[in-house]
Amino acid sequence: MTLAADLLDIATRIARDAGALAHRRRQEGVTVAATKSAAADIVTAADREVEAYIRAELARERPGDGFFGEESGAEEGETGITWVVDPIDGTVNYAYGIPAWAVSIAAVEGPPDTASWTALAGVVFNPVTGELFRASRGGGAWLGGQRLAVSEVGPAGGLIATGFGYDPATHAPALEQLSRVMPIARDVRRIGAASLDLASVAAGRMDAYYERGTHPWDHAAGALLVAEAGGTLGGAPGGRPGRGMVIAAGAEFFPVLEAVLDY
Template sequence: MPHAQELARLALDIAREAGELARLRRSEGVAIAATKSALADIVTEADREVEALVRDLLGRARPDDGFVGEESGAEESLSGITWVVDPIDGTVNYAYGIPHYAVSIAAVSGDPDPERWTALVGVVFNPASGELYHAVRGEGAWLGERRLAVSTPSDAGALLATGFGYDPATHEGDFARLRTVMPLARDIRRAGAASLDLAYVAAGRLDGYYERGLHAWDHAAGGLLVSEAGGLLGGAPGGRPGRELTIAAGPELFPRLVAALGT
């Protein structure tokens, strides 16, 4: 098993290169390649190109590792390490020119399923702002050279973030969940990139975050940032981040958020 720091150095280097490609393609203009689960759920040509770059660079450096990406098929691991990648998280922001999107890269060991894996490394890079978050299991979470720590809400309430699904049929449930957490909130943010919402919880910029419908690549890297910054990560099914729900917050807010959401 490689040392986690070795994996982190590789992930950081690749995230920078992939982020620069995403930024360059954004400056050239964005072409929509396809839709996914709904008409609003888009894939850009840049998503595919950036994922291909990440996959190629990882394959050259560590050919026996597995790969799970948003835009291409999975590859089984022969080494016990799997890379979980979202090439451009926040694709709608990216397509509209909103500078809030990220390259998300995680290395996990064991079964590449969020209910069973052990996250070793997480990197989240926003090419538009230049902010580069990273975490190594047991060694903390960082924004550049600054160690991160989750926040504790003030008496005014918690600053919470969430997201809504692209399928209109899910919106009523999303709004119902929002109503249940409003008594805890001083305000709500809906910024459109799950990996950055999780990074912001780790950095104390948000007190908490929850969202239904996330995939493994949406929370793999950001979830490790939260836990390594002293926060808690949960959801459903099984009390872990999953398609039914992902929840992240500091230890004081987390149980209150879980109770409000009924998980």
């Protein structure tokens, strides 16, 4: 078994168990523990509990690896492998009972820095639907036994996913950007979980996705899904997915979308 396949097996098991824990806590009732960047940017007690569970399981399985989590920050390891984790991506959906949230776990080679790491394995698991998207470097992207492939965009335009930041100051520029996207779009979807948006692009359910202001744990696993499904990724800084922009689409539609974003 290759290293990437081994890491994927570990990520898959832990994502399933962590998702089951998060789902139980949701059924018991959500407690908002804090806010982060803005009043709307919440952290639930389950976010913290689930991340702690994932971190402990990874430390047991691979004690020398690094860890980069949404709730507990970054810590470099000794093996060159770093786990990038969003325990509950789509926390607002989770809090409201909207069934569009996921556990996202990626294993990357290199430090906790999107500009320099190489993703080796990634899992995005929606416990409500039971769908687990997984990918390993060179091993393809999969949903169950189905190998995933990005879509081709027809003359009606692309079905495009996006998101908006929590900071109210970003809303007007985001809406202006959206106005430039609409002429090339069949329609637009705003699901509220970047990992699921990227998984949807990999699965051909969405033709493209773009968003400004995401964090590494939002897109680490999903970006590998898109890449292994034959898609093209870009953004900023440095032409890679990052805080400045994440873009994911099929090879033909990618430059069309990138051109109108003007980021």
